[in-house]
Structures are given as C-alpha cells and as structure tokens.
Amino acid sequence: MDNRVVSAIEDYIFDLTDPQRNWPKYYIKQVSFSRCAGKEILKLVKETSSLQESIDMVADFGIRMKDFALLDHADKNDAQIFYVAYEVATDILDILNAMK
Numbered sequence: 001m002d003n004r005v006v007s008a009i010e011d012y013i014f015d016l017t018d019p020q021r022n023w024p025k026y027y028i029k030q031v032s033f034s035r036c037a038g039k040e041i042l043k044l045v046k047e048t049s050s051l052q053e054s055i056d057m058v059a060d061f062g063i064r065m066k067d068f069a070l071l072d073h074a075d076k077n078d079a080q081i082f083y084v085a086y087e088v089a090t091d092i093l094d095i096l097n098a099m100k
Helices: 003-015 025-045 051-070 076-098
Strands: none
Touching: 003 025, 003 051, 003 076, 025 051, 025 076, 051 076
8 A cells, every 4th residue: 555645535535625504415415425436446545555556446446437427327317426436536546647
C-alpha cells in the first residue's frame, strides 16, 4: 500500500462538501454517492502495493462504473450512482497521475 495514494484519496473525500438540509434531493444524492465511491476506491487501493497498481485499479473501477451507467435502466435516475462513481474515479485518477 502506498501511503501517498491513501492520503490523497482521503483528502479528496474530506474535501467533498457536506450535504445541506436545504439542498435539492438530487445534489444530496450526488454528494452521498461521491463519498461512497471515494470510500470504495480507497478500500481498493489499500490492497495495492504501488502507485501504478493503484492507478490501474482506479482506472478499472472507472471503466466498470461507466459500463454500469450506460446499461439500460428502467429509471434513468438509477444510473446516477454509477455516473457519479465514474466522475469520482476520473477525478482521483487525475490526482494519482499527477503524483507520478
């Protein structure tokens, strides 16, 4: 496990705005989904041993989330969690690539 990677992702999650009561439901969901995706990515990279393995893991996670988002969902809102997870993976991937 690369402690720099873990710290960078923990900082990313910490910097996400806390949901506010007066926000529309859509935005509350977006922040909640972002936090969940960040925590899932954090769990995955803790199983890796290098920066490059972490980058590969996050890239794979992002691809899977995009694929899930593009599936034919009965309710288009169901795809939101996967789109948000894809966006979080993309953000984290940018951070990790900048660490090279």
